Amino acid sequence: MKILVCAKQTPDSTVRVKVAPDGRSVDAAQITWAVSPYDEYAVEMALERKDADASTTVAVVSLGAARAKDSLRQALAMGCDEAILVSGPGAEALEGLGVAKALAAVAQEAKPDVVLCGRQASDDDQGLVGAALAEALGWPHVATVTKFAPADGGPAGSVNGIDVWKEVEGGHEVWRAPGPVVLTVQKSEKEPRYPSLPGIMKAKKKEIPEKDVASLGIGASLPKPEIVKMEPPAARGGGKIMKDGDAKRTAQELARLLREEAKVL
Amino acid sequence: MDFDLTPEQEQIRKLAHDFADQEIAPGARERDRSMTFPHEVLKKMGPLGLLGGPVPEQYGGMGIDYISHAIITEEVGRADSSVRTTLSVQISLVELTILKFGTEEQKRTYLPKLCSGEWIGCFGLTEPGYGSDAAGLATTAVKDGNDWIVNGRKMWISNGGMSKLALVFARTDPSAPKAHGISAFLLERDQHPYDAPTIHGKLGLRSSNTSELVFDHVRVPDGQRLGELGQGFKIAMTALDGGRYSVAAGAVGIAQACIDASVAYAGQRKTFGKPIASYQLVQELIADMIVETEAARLLVYKAGHEKNAGRPSTRATSIAKLYAAEIASRCADRAIQVHGGYGFSDEFPVERYYRDARVNRLYEGTSQIQKLIIGRFATGIDAIA
Numbered sequence: 044m045k046i047l048v049c050a051k052q053t054p055d056s057t058v059r060v061k062v063a064p065d066g067r068s069v070d071a072a073q074i075t076w077a078v079s080p081y082d083e084y085a086v087e088m089a090l091e092r093k094d095a096d097a098s099t100t101v102a103v104v105s106l107g108a109a110r111a112k113d114s115l116r117q118a119l120a121m122g123c124d125e126a127i128l129v130s131g132p133g134a135e136a137l138e139g140l141g142v143a144k145a146l147a148a149v150a151q152e153a154k155p156d157v158v159l160c161g162r163q164a165s166d167d168d169q170g171l172v173g174a175a176l177a178e179a180l181g182w183p184h185v186a187t188v189t190k191f192a193p194a195d196g197g198p199a200g201s202v203n204g205i206d207v208w209k210e211v212e213g214g215h216e217v218w219r220a221p222g223p224v225v226l227t228v229q230k231s232e233k234e235p236r237y238p239s240l241p242g243i244m245k246a247k248k249k250e251i252p253e254k255d256v257a258s259l260g261i262g263a264s265l266p267k268p269e270i271v272k273m274e275p276p277a278a279r280g281g282g283k284i285m286k287d288g289d290a291k292r293t294a295q296e297l298a299r300l301l302r303e304e305a306k307v308l
Numbered sequence: 309m310d311f312d313l314t315p316e317q318e319q320i321r322k323l324a325h326d327f328a329d330q331e332i333a334p335g336a337r338e339r340d341r342s343m344t345f346p347h348e349v350l351k352k353m354g355p356l357g358l359l360g361g362p363v364p365e366q367y368g369g370m371g372i373d374y375i376s377h378a379i380i381t382e383e384v385g386r387a388d389s390s391v392r393t394t395l396s397v398q399i400s401l402v403e404l405t406i407l408k409f410g411t412e413e414q415k416r417t418y419l420p421k422l423c424s425g426e427w428i429g430c431f432g433l434t435e436p437g438y439g440s441d442a443a444g445l446a447t448t449a450v451k452d453g454n455d456w457i458v459n460g461r462k463m464w465i466s467n468g469g470m471s472k473l474a475l476v477f478a479r480t481d482p483s484a485p486k487a488h489g490i491s492a493f494l495l496e497r498d499q500h501p502y503d504a505p506t507i508h509g510k511l512g513l514r515s516s517n518t519s520e521l522v523f524d525h526v527r528v529p530d531g532q533r534l535g536e537l538g539q540g541f542k543i544a545m546t547a548l549d550g551g552r553y554s555v556a557a558g559a560v561g562i563a564q565a566c567i568d569a570s571v572a573y574a575g576q577r578k579t580f581g582k583p584i585a586s587y588q589l590v591q592e593l594i595a596d597m598i599v600e601t602e603a604a605r606l607l608v609y610k611a612g613h614e615k616n617a618g619r620p621s622t623r624a625t626s627i628a629k630l631y632a633a634e635i636a637s638r639c640a641d642r643a644i645q646v647h648g649g650y651g652f653s654d655e656f657p658v659e660r661y662y663r664d665a666r667v668n669r670l671y672e673g674t675s676q677i678q679k680l681i682i683g684r685f686a687t688g689i690d691a692i693a
Contacts, residue, residue, distance in 0.1 A: 113315065113318075117322075120323075237323055237356055238319065239323075239355065240320065240323070240356060240357025240358065240360065240370040240372065241357050241370060243319050243320055243323065244316070244365075244370060244371065244372070247316045
């Protein structure tokens with residue numbers, strides 16, 4: 044099975060982002076970058092399939108600035124077989140549909156059985172690219188996926204459809220999609236693995252080819268909504284310390300506050 | 309001159325940093341309290357390659373450079389010096405010594421098992437009566453046919469009780485001048501049984517295993533000898549050079565942990581209505597820690613650079629080890645000062661850093677021994693010859 048994972052580089056989720064002086068972007072100087080968490084689940088999910096069937100190959104593609112290569116190298120060190128960077132002037136400014144079209148051009152060339160995307164990126168939380176990619180390719184799309192496997196039957200080595208586990212309220216469903224298919228990932232079975240030292244050393248030797256976004260023939264860019272204002276969340280107010288020594292009265296008061304003031308009960 | 313890490317070194321730092329934060333640090337206090345050896349942590353480190361270090365890939369290692377080796381050691385030391393001690397002994401004292409002095413068969417037999425963490429190794433040089441004066445050691449190996457009969461006792465042996473393999477130094481020629489009559493042997497615990505009673509009551513490194521090694525007529529085939537006959541003292545000194553590098557990097561890790569804990573605490577703790585970080589005397593404590601830690605790290609990297617270039621690094625390593633060990637203790641002391649009374653309890657990790665930092669000025673050559681090495685390079689006179 045051939046898997047293509049789309050991974051976006053976003054600010055590391057452990058970094059506290061600051062609004063830049065222009066009031067409409069984040070201060071890039073303070074940022075360390077990482078693979079967006081849902082995309083990291085997608086990488087892990089692909090590698091879990093590779094663990095189950097060693098003949099599986101996993102390629103990972105990122106679209107964006109040259110620094111996204113660091114994140115691709117991270118994915119290679121985790122165990123992906125190859126990586127592609129789509130870059131060049133205009134790549135970073137593309138809106139969601141343009142990104143989907145560029146990724147579709149890469150997918151058409153790579154001919155994977157399964158394309159995995161995180162359900163949404165951790166920077167803009169738009170959740171658009173995966174579904175738009177399926178549309179651009181004319182392939183089926185299944186969302187909130189937690190696991191997939193080749194469906195039973197068919198000659199060995201061929202992919203006779205993909206069984207897809209999908210999280211739903213109170214349980215899960217198993218869908219069967221004809222391949223090739225685009226899946227947007229909710230969570231992998233295990234937490235994303237650490238890149239191993241052998242993985243890092245192997246990744247060091249691998250070339251990461253760069254494709255110029257202008258060469259992908261994605262046509263004119265669509266109008267892009269722009270961010271006009273960014274505000275950090277309001278500072279949290281101080282907590283309330285309940286000093287009454289009587290446990291019963293304190294508990295009653297706490298319940299009242301949680302219900303009437305915090306409105307969480 | 310280039311102060312930037314390579315992209316691979318950055319990746320290795322991220323791996324070691326994340327692993328240390330997520331897998332090592334969370335259990336450190338409880339392991340320290342209960343004096344539990346970190347088996348579970350080591351089991352996870354092996355498959356990631358964190359116990360293979362600079363050993364070449366064909367022997368099961370990772371073939372990483374010495375700066376990367378220091379980076380991993382620092383990050384592990386930042387989280388837990390007990391785990392870092394096991395790593396230092398395993399890689400620097402045992403693996404790298406077998407790599408340098410072992411026969412091809414010895415390297416193929418032992419290095420993959422050690423690099424994967426399947427076997428824990430220990431290094432038996434120090435004895436109850438011989439620490440800094442290692443050349444005087446009293447353990448004997450007497451030839452009997454094609455075997456050696458080993459008798460004696462070793463002291464303060466990290467990993468000893470957990471070891472499957474012991475690199476042991478014994479006197480094979482009592483008539484030779486003391487440093488020339490020593491040879492090194494590889495003892496497999498299952499094949500050449502030795503006792504390893506655990507030493508209790510340590511000030512720090514309480515979840516690390518420290519033991520004696522007891523050899524009571526242990527029969528060892530000559531094929532288990534490491535290096536040439538009579539070459540043991542040279543092998544031991546070479547091994548310690550590697551060990552000191554690792555200890556230095558680990559000590560930088562403690563110092564960094566002291567900074568991290570102090571900065572976080574000083575930002576949260578309020579006195580007189582303001583965070584204590586806003587007081588100049590607290591900032592001074594933090595600034596002093598940062599300057600010394602950065603200097604120590606650069607000294608470690610300098611020694612690593614010499615090692616990468618294949619040049620003699622004894623002097624640079626001693627300088628790094630002396631300084632890093634001394635400042636780790638100073639930083640831990642300051643970190644407790646920043647934390648005030650809370651720093652005196654194990655609610656915060658700085659009291660553990662304080663206890664764990666102390667041994668760095670003792671093992672792999674005391675601070676005084678490092679000064680004598682540095683002094684010898686400066687004056688040409690060996691003060692303890």
